[in-house]
Amino acid sequence: MQTLDTINQTLQTNDAVMLYFSAPTCNVCHVLKPKLIEALSEEFPIFVIESIDISETPEISSHFSVFTIPTVLIFFQGREFLRKSRHMSVGEVVEDIRRPYTLMVGN
Template sequence: MQNIEDIKKIIDENLAVMLYFSAPTCNVCHALKPKLLEAIECNFKEFEVLSIDTSLEQESAAYFSVFAIPTVLVFLDGKEFLRKSRHMSVDEVVIEIKRPYEIMMR
């Protein structure tokens, strides 16, 4: 379990960070997570991925203005680059990250 300061530090110290907000009661979250993590691992070696359980870490969810699950936030070079909630496909997330990620990692 990470607090807001820990999460902010990870975002500041890594070029590419994904926050995955979910909860134990969310079936969509559990179906999406392994597929998304595998796609990130295969396509983007430098990504730091944090899973945040909104049922335990409500302050973190509120801090990042996450009100629906699953929600994915992608930070590139410390700035929020992508926000996807509820209805998203793995391919859609990968496609949106790919070009800016590749430019940034050159």
């Protein structure tokens, strides 16, 4: 079971984390999610990806001030680096995180 504590623990113990906020009724969320997961897994292998269903855990979405879906939050070393909501492309997210990721992992 996902809780705010488990999400915070993930953020504290991993250098690169994506939080993906969605809901079962969001068709865009279901199309975008597998594409984002595939792109991040291929391009940035140390990323930890957490999917958060806002209908099951509204306390997590409210803690992170997420009020629209889909929303992607990217964290580097526990700090929020990027926030994208609704209209985004996989390529846009990948390009936005490429440089800081590369600097962080030293490639």
